[in-house]
Amino acid sequence: MTVVTLGPEGTYSHRAARTVGDDVDFRQSVTAIVEHVAGSTDGRGVIPIENSIEGSVTESLDALAEYDVAVVREIVTPIRHALLAQGPTFETVASHSQALAQCRNYLEREYPDVALEAVASTAQGVERAREDSSVAGIGHPDNAGGDLQVLAEDIQDQSSNATRFFVLAPAAARSTGGGKTSLVVYPDANYPGLLLELLEPFAERDVNLTRVESRPSGERLGDYVFHIDVAAGLYEARTQAAIEDVEAIVREGWVRRLGSYDIEHVVE
Numbered sequence: 471m472t473v474v475t476l477g478p479e480g481t482y483s484h485r486a487a488r489t490v491g492d493d494v495d496f497r498q499s500v501t502a503i504v505e506h507v508a509g510s511t512d513g514r515g516v517i518p519i520e521n522s523i524e525g526s527v528t529e530s531l532d533a534l535a536e537y538d539v540a541v542v543r544e545i546v547t548p549i550r551h552a553l554l555a556q557g558p559t560f561e562t563v564a565s566h567s568q569a570l571a572q573c574r575n576y577l578e579r580e581y582p583d584v585a586l587e588a589v590a591s592t593a594q595g596v597e598r599a600r601e602d603s604s605v606a607g608i609g610h611p612d613n614a615g616g617d618l619q620v621l622a623e624d625i626q627d628q629s630s631n632a633t634r635f636f637v638l639a640p641a642a643a644r645s646t647g648g649g650k651t652s653l654v655v656y657p658d659a660n661y662p663g664l665l666l667e668l669l670e671p672f673a674e675r676d677v678n679l680t681r682v683e684s685r686p687s688g689e690r691l692g693d694y695v696f697h698i699d700v701a702a703g704l705y706e707a708r709t710q711a712a713i714e715d716v717e718a719i720v721r722e723g724w725v726r727r728l729g730s731y732d733i734e735h736v737v738e
């Protein structure tokens with residue numbers, strides 16, 4: 471089975487995808503990965519969802535609201551960034567915007583005068599550094615080699631830096647088994663107490679929420695899509711009952727069950 475993820479070779483997404491399957495294929499954006507999985511019969515995709523320093527990967531959340539796919543596993547992995555370049559002097563640091571942000575304090579302290587360039591992935595930044603001696607990349611240290619040296623390791627601003635990835639499958643592969651469930655809720659309404667109403671069905675049944683994130687719906691200013699994760703499986707009566715209550719509240723909008731899944735911690 472081919473696993474599609476963010477390329478080129480050497481991204482953190484690639485490292486997470488290798489735990490799903492050996493045959494990895496690359497796309498240039500998270501949206502392209504989700505679109506591929508949604509249109510496949512048996513495809514798998516791995517996308518970053520949330521980082522412990524920088525928070526949500528918003529492109530991923532928006533793609534999950536747009537395409538009908540299933541979440542079948544969560545992978546949590548430590549993110550330990552290295553600074554890679556051909557030599558100690560460079561003018562630009564190129565990396566994924568999440569990685570640049572995760573190393574913000576380090577860069578301000580050690581390289582206050584360099585320009586920052588956001589590219590599609592950490593590995594693409596490393597490629598830029600391999601081609602151009604005036605550019606350094608931020609990425610996994612395993613990307614060093616050839617002309618590229620590791621100038622510094624563990625440059626992320628918090629040593630506990632970690633990212634959650636979702637493993638995606640076509641909607642038909644949705645599972646009700648697992649310790650966590652992800653939902654996307656679009657109320658298409660706005661009135662005082664709406665969010666409280668949406669969360670009460672879970673509290674009443676002792677279902678612990680592990681994440682609530684709001685994203686602009688794109689329809690109009692102040693209109694939101696909510697991404698809700700709970701620490702309970704869809705197979706549980708309490709989860710089903712809570713979601714039915716939410717569906718009754720958002721009659722004008724929709725609720726998408728992304729599925730239930732378990733978490734895997736991948737250390738390297």
Ligand SMILES: O=C(O)C(=O)C[C@]1(C(=O)O)C=C[C@@H](O)C=C1
Pocket residue numbers: 476480481482483484518521527549566568569590591592593633
């Ligand atoms: O650019 C990469 O290497 C990615 O896999 C993307 C990504 C992200 O979007 O968060 C993944 C993990 C790290 O948090 C930094 C970048």
